[in-house]
Each structure stands twice: as structure tokens, then as C-alpha cells.
Amino acid sequence: MATLKTILYLLVYPGFIFLFVYSTLCEWFDRKVYARLQNRMGPTHTGRFGVLQPVADIVKLLAKEDVVPERADKTLFNALPVFGLAVVSTAMLLMPVWHFDPAVPSFTSFPGDIIVLLYILSLPTLILFLAGWTSTSFFSTIGGARVLTMMFGYEVPLFLSVLGPAIMAGSWRLAEIAHFFQHKPLLLLPNLLGFVIAVICLQAKLERTPFDIPHAETEIVGGTFTEYSGKKLALFRLMTDVEMVAGSGLLAAVFLGGFPGGLVLGLVWFVVKTLFIIFLLSLIRAMTSRIRIDQVVSFAWKYLAPLAVLQLFIVILLKGFVK
Amino acid sequence: MRIAVFLPELLRHLFKKPATVDYPFKKLEVPPGFRGTPFLHPELCIVCRACERDCPAEAIEISTLNEADKKFRMIIHNDRCIHCAQCVDSCPTTPKAMDIDRKFEISAFSRWDLKEQWDFVKAVIKPKAPAGTSSADSERPTS
Amino acid sequence: MKFTIPIGPQHPALKEPISLRMTLEGEVIRDADIRLGYNHRGLEKLAESKTYLQNIYLTERICGICSHSHSTCFVQAAEQLLEVEPPRRGVYLRYLVSELERVHSHLLWLGVAGHEAGFDSFFMYTWRDREVVMDILERISGNRVHYAINTLGGVRRDIDETQRRNILDSLGLLRARSEFYLKIGANEPTFVARLSGVGYLSKEQAVALCAVGPTARASDVSRDVRKDDPYGMYAEVPFEVCTAQSCDVLGRTVVRVKELMQSYNIIEFLLKNLPSGPVAVRSPRRAKPGEAVARYEAPRGENIHYLKSNGSDKPERLKVRAPTLGNYAATIEMLKSGFVADIPLIFAAIDPCICCAERLVTLVNARSGEESTIPMSRLRAMAQERFLKAPVQKDAVWPL
Numbered sequence: 001m002a003t004l005k006t007i008l009y010l011l012v013y014p015g016f017i018f019l020f021v022y023s024t025l026c027e028w029f030d031r032k033v034y035a036r037l038q039n040r041m042g043p044t045h046t047g048r049f050g051v052l053q054p055v056a057d058i059v060k061l062l063a064k065e066d067v068v069p070e071r072a073d074k075t076l077f078n079a080l081p082v083f084g085l086a087v088v089s090t091a092m093l094l095m096p097v098w099h100f101d102p103a104v105p106s107f108t109s110f111p112g113d114i115i116v117l118l119y120i121l122s123l124p125t126l127i128l129f130l131a132g133w134t135s136t137s138f139f140s141t142i143g144g145a146r147v148l149t150m151m152f153g154y155e156v157p158l159f160l161s162v163l164g165p166a167i168m169a170g171s172w173r174l175a176e177i178a179h180f181f182q183h184k185p186l187l188l189l190p191n192l193l194g195f196v197i198a199v200i201c202l203q204a205k206l207e208r209t210p211f212d213i214p215h216a217e218t219e220i221v222g223g224t225f226t227e228y229s230g231k232k233l234a235l236f237r238l239m240t241d242v243e244m245v246a247g248s249g250l251l252a253a254v255f256l257g258g259f260p261g262g263l264v265l266g267l268v269w270f271v272v273k274t275l276f277i278i279f280l281l282s283l284i285r286a287m288t289s290r291i292r293i294d295q296v297v298s299f300a301w302k303y304l305a306p307l308a309v310l311q312l313f314i315v316i317l318l319k320g321f322v323k
Numbered sequence: 324m325r326i327a328v329f330l331p332e333l334l335r336h337l338f339k340k341p342a343t344v345d346y347p348f349k350k351l352e353v354p355p356g357f358r359g360t361p362f363l364h365p366e367l368c369i370v371c372r373a374c375e376r377d378c379p380a381e382a383i384e385i386s387t388l389n390e391a392d393k394k395f396r397m398i399i400h401n402d403r404c405i406h407c408a409q410c411v412d413s414c415p416t417t418p419k420a421m422d423i424d425r426k427f428e429i430s431a432f433s434r435w436d437l438k439e440q441w442d443f444v445k446a447v448i449k450p451k452a453p454a455g456t457s458s459a460d461s462e463r464p465t466s
Numbered sequence: 467m468k469f470t471i472p473i474g475p476q477h478p479a480l481k482e483p484i485s486l487r488m489t490l491e492g493e494v495i496r497d498a499d500i501r502l503g504y505n506h507r508g509l510e511k512l513a514e515s516k517t518y519l520q521n522i523y524l525t526e527r528i529c530g531i532c533s534h535s536h537s538t539c540f541v542q543a544a545e546q547l548l549e550v551e552p553p554r555r556g557v558y559l560r561y562l563v564s565e566l567e568r569v570h571s572h573l574l575w576l577g578v579a580g581h582e583a584g585f586d587s588f589f590m591y592t593w594r595d596r597e598v599v600m601d602i603l604e605r606i607s608g609n610r611v612h613y614a615i616n617t618l619g620g621v622r623r624d625i626d627e628t629q630r631r632n633i634l635d636s637l638g639l640l641r642a643r644s645e646f647y648l649k650i651g652a653n654e655p656t657f658v659a660r661l662s663g664v665g666y667l668s669k670e671q672a673v674a675l676c677a678v679g680p681t682a683r684a685s686d687v688s689r690d691v692r693k694d695d696p697y698g699m700y701a702e703v704p705f706e707v708c709t710a711q712s713c714d715v716l717g718r719t720v721v722r723v724k725e726l727m728q729s730y731n732i733i734e735f736l737l738k739n740l741p742s743g744p745v746a747v748r749s750p751r752r753a754k755p756g757e758a759v760a761r762y763e764a765p766r767g768e769n770i771h772y773l774k775s776n777g778s779d780k781p782e783r784l785k786v787r788a789p790t791l792g793n794y795a796a797t798i799e800m801l802k803s804g805f806v807a808d809i810p811l812i813f814a815a816i817d818p819c820i821c822c823a824e825r826l827v828t829l830v831n832a833r834s835g836e837e838s839t840i841p842m843s844r845l846r847a848m849a850q851e852r853f854l855k856a857p858v859q860k861d862a863v864w865p866l
Contacts, residue, residue: 039341040343142493213807286586333587353604354601358608358614377517407523
């Protein structure tokens with residue numbers, strides 16, 4: 001019985017089918033908001049309001065020819081997209097949306113799971129670097145190098161800003177952090193600076209404008225994705241979509257007070273809060289232009305990291321006063 | 324140097340109707356002078372062949388079907404036509420025998436579907452008023 | 467460690483095929499090499515087998531964005547040879563379309579610069595407002611590109627009072643939007659960070675490498691054919707030549723936006739002082755033997771057409787020097803010591819119209835310095851000889 005339930009969880013609800021449906025819905029939402037901000041229509045005709053457009057894109061990619069470069073490392077080249085999708089799907093299991101009891105730690109919710117989640121979410125960057133490296137073409141090598149260079153910029157501010165609310169709540173467990181802020185919602189306001197920094201760093205992690213240098217279309221053709229085609233590219237696209245959901249789920253759990261209310265209401269809160277964060281991400285995407293790789297690193301270390309440290313100071317001072 | 328200077332404009336457009344026209348479900352009106360596809364009014368043509376000579380793309384072909392009965396055939400190759408309307412400008416008759424309409428959705432699956440043909444009898448030039456030059460002479464080169 | 471990266475002939479940054487081979491060291495460009503010829507269509511040869519009237523439509527199709535510039539430059543040269551002088555109203559209408567084309571081309575370029583820099587929202591907005599100009603041009607001339615409004619001896623269509631009023635009203639909207647784009651372009655920090663300091667071309671280099679158009683004007687070289695050698699009615703129209711001192715891509719953006727505002731003023735002047743009268747005069751079809759050179763300020767720079775006639779109704783030789791061809795040498799200079807990330811922007815900043823620039827190239831033997839033009843049959847034979855002799859190579863590098 002328990003095995004059946006686990007299989008059901010893995011395949012249907014917090015598992016693949018739910019992820020597939022929800023991440024394509026989030027991609028649709030992002031594209032529609034981006035288009036409306038630019039006074040265009042966005043996806044319109046596939047399905048009602050174009051909801052099926054990302055699904056149609058993935059199905060189309062699955063049907064295309066798969067080309068592997070001659071000098072590429074075949075095993076690694078073929079395995080990386082699958083591995084990437086597996087990693088971000090695992091990240092979703094740690095979201096405090098379902099199947100947890102705040103009092104009792106379990107497999108999907110334990111002290112320290114915020115650190116595990118941040119670590120799992122930094123793996124896709126390495127996977128993208130490896131993807132660029134094993135493709136052995138000029139453009140993908142440059143793309144891979146840029147992916148790693150960018151990681152030196154945004155990882156530290158992201159970690160620092162996410163740790164702020166954790167310190168304030170006094171726990172390293174996502175479910176407890178969310179629980180803490182659900183009971184004291186006013187304490188979310190001092191964390192606003194951290195929220196802004198985390199949203200900008202999430203944009204950099206997801207490699208969207210202004211930080212989409214690694215796969216900048218007009219400069220290095222496809223960057224890390226240049227040599228990928230067909231099914232592997234479809235899996236990479238699905239990986240970026242699920243990464244978006246996982247990242248915004250993390251931010252919603254830490255900064256926006258989590259997803260209270262059990263199974264159905266929790267799911268509704270999850271949808272609402274992650275769509276809000278994705279709206280902010282689309283807004284930043286529409287508002288700015290791409291910046292150069294050296295400017296990313298200097299921007300991250302000159303502005304983001306000091307502000308994140310400042311946020312930590314504020315949190316520590318507040319904790320001292322409130323105590 | 325201000326941050327987010329584009330933001331108010333973007334947010335305002337979130338609530339406006341998109342600027343895109345949902346073609347092909349909705350179509351845009353083309354203005355009256357639009358140069359679409361050329362066609363012939365066969366009852367007015369005097370077969371001076373000015374249009375055939377002046378066409379930059381050699382898209383007009385006039386051939387004689389029967390010399391005695393003065394029957395001619397004009398074929399307009401719409402796959403070669405560049406829609407410049409020079410044929411209309413070169414046509415010397417009043418009213419003009421070559422005309423251009425406003426149709427632009429003329430794609431077909433094969434170039435042979437794009438040829439239009441008219442078989443007609445050569446028209447007689449109506450007598451002109453004696454004073455004033457007409458536009459039917461002097462345009463023709465003397466080759 | 468140096469390695470060579472090819473940009474093109476197929477690349478998402480390029481709208482037309484051209485091959486740029488950059489030698490890179492890390493992310494810095496050390497050397498650049500431009501190879502042309504992918505878009506060569508043999509237009510100059512084709513022009514010798516068509517009459518002057520048909521050639522107006524042929525030259526128009528050298529380019530889609532600057533179609534009127536090529537057509538007008540050709541007509542200026544042809545009218546010199548045919549010794550026909552278009553009437554005043556025709557001249558005003560012809561250059562009204564020229565200024566409208568300049569507006570549409572600069573708005574297009576602003577969008578393209580935004581797209582190359584990754585600023586897609588800017589791209590969408592400028593192209594949306596460009597539709598206003600395209601609609602005006604469609605109403606006046608019958609088509610959105612390839613206006614075909616020139617004819618030997620004037621223009622083919624007239625504008626009536628409603629169209630004139632319509633254009634004047636749209637100018638107000640366009641002015642407001644252009645000022646908004648100037649504000650965005652100058653103030654959005656990510657955009658300015660991409661554009662400033664990129665693609666530096668000093669004033670001496672711009673003069674020495676024969677840069678033309680906004681590329682040169684952004685390096686403080688005040689050259690504009692409309693002021694230096696006025697054609698049409700430009701001697702009577704009050705306007706200024708716009709220059710900038712920053713010598714980089716940001717300067718070129720500023721120059722183009724300033725030129726937009728100047729064009730609006732010129733259009734307003736032309737519409738308010740439109741003389742009455744016929745729009746065209748009857749023109750002969752044959753030209754006496756002779757040569758004519760016509761210069762024209764296209765949106766991208768100075769356009770030169772050379773026309774030689776031999777007494778028949780077809781030209782003997784047409785030679786086109788498009789502005790982008792003049793800017794290629796300056797581009798190579800600008801690309802050196804830039805970043806890889808800036809290649810699309812530097813290249814887009816000269817506003818490349820690669821299909822305009824594909825003319826006959828002479829091959830220069832690097833060792834002996836002698837020039838030769840090789841006919842196509844000989845080139846084909848040489849290529850087949852090499853192909854038959856060479857072994858099958860993996861990782862082939864171009865040996866030229």
C-alpha cells in the first residue's frame with residue numbers, strides 16, 4: 001500500500017505528470033505576460049488562449065531528428081539532459097506543499113533541507129557547463145565558460161539572501177520557516193530587500209534576460225544548447241521550465257509565507273504564489289537588456305553581495321531586539 | 324541614469340489591447356492606392372504593346388491568335404510580376420485598359436496556377452478631340 | 467591561446483549572409499576578417515540589359531530598407547544623362563518619400579540595436595511605431611517597401627490634401643514616441659552599459675578609412691551629402707547635420723535619433739511648402755552617350771551611382787557603391803580589441819545592408835600585389851581541379 005502511494009506520488013501528484021503540466025503552464029504564463037508587456041499577443045491559438053503552446057513545442061522537438069556531433073563524448077552527451085531533468089524534479093520533492101507535518105520531520109521535510117534544496121538547484125548549472133563542454137563546438141565551449149563565470153556572480157548573494165529568513169525563523173527546515181512566517185506575517189517586511197535580491201539572483205540562475213548571456217542567441221548561436229537537437233533539447237527545455245517552478249517555489253516558501261492549508265488549499269496557494277514570482281521574473285525580463293559577462297560579475301559583487309550582507313545584518317539586529 | 328525607466332510604460336501596456344492583428348482570422352484593410360495584381364479590360368486594349376515593352380519583369384505576353392480577325396491573347400504571368408504598376412502607367416488609352424486591383428493574397432502551390440489569360444478582339448481607338456496632345460503618341464519608342 | 471571563431475555566413479545575429487572570421491584570445495578579439503560575396507546577384511550586369519525605365523525598378527530591389535535611395539540615386543544619374551529636369555512638386559514629393567524612408571530605416575535600426583543587445587521590449591515598441599510610417603508610405607505610394615514612386619522626369623503619384631493632413635498629424639505622434647525612445651536609450655542602465663565604449667573609432671581613423679553616414683558622424687566627422695553637395699531641393703530646406711563626439715555605438719545611436727528629429731522637421735517643411743504644379747515631365751527614352759555620377763545620402767551613408775550611356779535606351783554600365791561597402795574597413799578596425807559579446811552590436815551599429823554591398827570584388831594577390839578579376843568559368847574550373855585532387859579531410863580549414 002505504502003509502495004503504491006509512493007509510486008503514485010512519484011508519477012502523478014508531486015511527480016512527473018504534475019510537474020509536466022504545471023511547468024508548461026508556468027512557461028505559458030511567462031510568455032503571455034512577456035508578450036502583453038510588449039503590446040503583443042503571445043501564444044493564442046494552440047488550445048484555449050494558447051495554453052498548449054509549450055506542450056506543442058516540446059512535442060515538436062521530440063519528433064525532430066537527433067544529431068550528435070562527431071567528436072562529442074557520446075555517453076555524457078546523451079545522459080546529461082536526462083540527468084538534468086532528474087535533478088530538478090528531485091528538487092521539487094523537497095517543497096513544503098504536500099505530505100508533511102510541521103511537527104514530524106520526514107523524508108521530504110527535515111532540518112537542513114533548505115541547504116539540500118539550494119545545493120540541488122545549483123547542480124543544473126554544472127550540468128549546463130558539462131553540456132557545453134562535451135559538445136566540443138566553439139560556441140558551446142564559450143557558452144559553458146560563461147555559465148560557470150556567471151555562477152561565481154550570483155550563487156553567493158542567492159545563498160545569503162535565502163538564509164536571512166531562515167535565521168529569523170530560527171530553523172533550517174523549509175516547512176518550519178513557512179510555518180513561522182504564516183503566524184507572524186509582519187516579519188516578512190524586513191526581508192523585502194532579501195526578496196528583491198533573491199528574485200534578481202533567481203533570474204540569473206534561470207539564465208533569463210538580463211542574464212541570458214550563456215545562451216545568448218544573437219552572439220553565440222545557442223551557447224550551451226547549440227549542438228543539442230530533438231529529444232535532448234526537449235528534455236533541456238523541460239528542465240529549464242521545472243527549474244523555474246522549483247526556484248520560485250523556494251522563494252515563495254521562504255519569503256512569501258509558504259503554502260498553508262493542507263492538500264487542496266496548499267496547492268492553490270502554491271499556484272498563486274509561484275505565479276506571482278514568475279510575474280516578477282517576466283517583468284524584469286521585459287524591462288532590461290542583456291549585459292556582458294564581466295558586467296554581471298562586477299554587478300553581483302559590487303551591489304548584490306553587499307546588499308545581501310546588509311540584509312543579514314538587519315535580520316540579526318531585529319532578532320536581537322525582538323528577543 | 325535611473326533604474327526601471329521602462330517600467331511604467333510596460334505596465335500600462337499590460338492592460339491595453341495588443342497591437343497585433345490576428346491574421347488570418349482578422350484582416351487589415353489596404354488603402355485605395357495599393358498596388359495588387361494587374362489585370363486587363365479586354366474591350367479597351369488597342370494592342371500597342373507598351374505594357375509588354377515596359378514591364379521590368381517580362382510578365383506580360385501578347386500573342387496573335389488570328390491576324391485577320393484581329394484576335395489577340397494576353398497572358399499576365401503573376402509569378403513574375405513585381406507589382407510595380409508600370410504597365411498601368413504606360414497604357415495610353417483613356418480609360419486605361421491595364422488596371423491594378425488590391426488583391427495580394429495570391430499565393431498558390433504551383434507557378435502555373437498564377438498565369439491569367441485573356442482572349443480578345445483589338446479595340447478601335449476612339450476619335451480624339453482635335454486640339455491638345457493626346458497621350459497615345461510620342462510615348463512609343465521608334466525602334 | 468588564440469582560436470578563430472566564424473560568425474556567419476549563417477548566424478542568428480546576421481540578417482544576411484556574410485562571413486566574419488575573428489581571431490579570439492579568451493573573450494577579446496584580436497583580429498577580424500570579412501569575406502563577402504554570399505549575396506551577389508549580378509545586378510550591375512542585369513542593368514545593362516534593361517531600359518532606363520525598367521532599371522528604376524531593378525535598382526529599387528538592391529535593398530528592401532533603403533530601396534528608395536537606390537532608385538532615386540539611379541534616377542538622378544539617369545535624368546542627368548537624359549537631360550530632363552523634374553518639376554518642383556515632383557522633386558518635393560520624391561524627397562518627401564526619401565525622408566520618410568530615413569525615418570522608417572532609423573526606427574528599424576533602433577529596434578535591431580535593441581534586439582542585438584538583448585533588449586527585446588525596446589525592439590517591439592520601436593517596430594510597432596514604425597508601422598505608422600509604413601502605413602503613411604503605403605497610402606502615398608501603394609506598397610510598404612519598394613515604393614516605386616520614381617519615374618524618369620518626376621514621380622508617379624501625387625498626394626492630395628487629406629493625405630497631406632494625415633502625414634502632418636502622424637508626425638506629432640512620431641515625434642512624441644521618438645523622444646520617448648531617446649529617453650529610454652539614454653537612461654536604461656543595462657542598455658547604456660552595453661552600448662557605451664563599444665566599437666571605438668577615432669576621428670582620424672574614420673576619415674582615413676572612408677567611413678560614411680552615421681558611423682562617421684558619430685566620430686565627429688561632419689559629412690552629409692545633403693549639406694556638402696545638395697541635390698534636389700535640399701539647398702532650400704533648413705536642417706542641421708547631426709554629429710556626436712563619443713565615437714562609439716552610443717554615439718551612433720544618438721546621431722540616428724537626432725537625425726530622426728531632423729527628418730521630422732524636414733518633412734514638415736516639405737509638406738507645408740509643397741509647390742503646386744505637375745509631378746512629372748515627359749522624358750525621352752534614349753540618352754546621348756556620356757557619363758553621370760549621382761550621390762545621395764541614404765540612411766546608412768553616402769550612396770554613389772555611376773551611369774554610362776552609349777546612345778541607346780539601355781545603359782552601358784551601372785556601378786553602385788553602397789554605403790555599407792564604405793563602412794566595412796572601419797568595421798574591421800572597430801572589431802579589434804572589442805569583446806565577443808559586442809560583435810553583433812558593433813556590426814549592427816554600422817547599420818549593415820549586406821545585400822547593398824555585394825558588388826564585384828577584385829582579387830589581390832597578397833604576395834605580388836597584382837590585381838585580377840577572374841571570370842566565373844575559370845573559378846569553376848579551378849574549384850573542380852582542387853576538389854578532384856584533394857583528399858577527404860575532416861576538420862577542414864579554409865586555405866585562402
